[in-house]
Amino acid sequence: VKHSGKNNYLFFHPDMEKEIQKRSTIERELRASLQEKDFRIFYQPKIDTATNQIQGFEALIRWKYPPDVFIPIAEELGLINEIGAWVLEESIRQLKVWHEAGHQHLVLCINVSYYQLNNREFPELVKTCIHKGSIEPSLIELEITESMAMQNAEMTKGVFSRLNEIGVRIAIDDFGTGFSSLSYLQDFTFDTLKIDKSFIGKIGPCSKTNYIIQALITLSEALNVIVVAEGVETEEQLEFIKENGCDLWQGYLFSEPLPVDEANMLLEAENNR
Ligand code: C2E
Ligand code: CA
Ligand code: CA
Ligand code: CA
Secondary structure (H helix, E strand, O other): EEEOOOOOOOOOOHHHEEEEEEHHHHHHHHHHHHHOOOOOOEEEEEEOOOOEEEEEEEEEEHHHOHHHHHHHHHHHHOHHHHHHHHHHHHHHHHHHHHHHHOOOOEEEEEEEEEEHHOOOOHHHHHHHHHHHHOOHHHHHHEEEHHHHHHHHHHHHHHHHHHHHHOEEEEEEEEOOOEEEEEHHHHHHOOOEEEHHHHHHOOOOOOOOOHHHHHHHHHHHHOOOOOOOOOEOOHHHHHHHHHHHHOOOOOOOOOOOOHHHHHHHHHHHHHHOO
């Protein structure tokens, strides 16, 4: 037991000590990997419900630990800007390769952390990457989670409008999990709403979640934004979101996030269909 000021005790449980050790290991490895750019990007296809065709891909970073574990640590350590800049540049380079191979319609979705959005130079970085890749800006969509967007609504509003000028699309990710008031939706300019996979996973007969999803789709229509269902794993879930007018979907039912060569095989297979 350690004393930390009056009446405050910090208890160090053996599990906590292990946790702290693991974090410092990850920190060390993260700094080393950043030097070597020792990360990969996997790409998960997004499917158009109307045509059953691949509309685009979401870029998801891969490293020796899952992103849910190391992204928050990278954010705390202030390393996320550097990692995010690499993801931006590398995935846009890959999109260009796909475009040049004849898949000019493909859209690329990139996850963006709040700390990147909060960085003064972010819009300029986006502009530079798109310019370097000579990509039509409207074929890039930046995903920001609802809870992150709401951390500082004024800031978010400003950055969104800068990104709007550049011409990239904006998606609100994990929608429905941020517990935020709906009123801000009127103030933000965004193009896409992604229904969180925790809702999709609960679709079923007599499930109240069905009504929530229907409401989110209706809301998207009213706001005139594209609506995407993430985490679609079963035929029943797909049937439900199709019947209710969801525009796009992604999930294990079609494909996991894939390394580039396997994503290429899917594109080839589609071309030969
Ligand atoms: P996210 O943006 O909500 O991404 C969706 C997550 O769900 C991905 O996990 C994806 O692999 C997984 N997923 C896709 N389809 C299914 C499905 O049918 N069922 C289930 N159960 N899961 C599915 P992943 O790749 O582990 O990424 C986790 C989170 O890490 C992402 O959540 C995102 O918030 C963050 N992340 C990933 N890559 C990046 C990145 O490059 N930059 C930033 N800032 N965050 C990233
Ligand atoms: Ca995402
Ligand atoms: Ca999500
Ligand atoms: Ca998530």
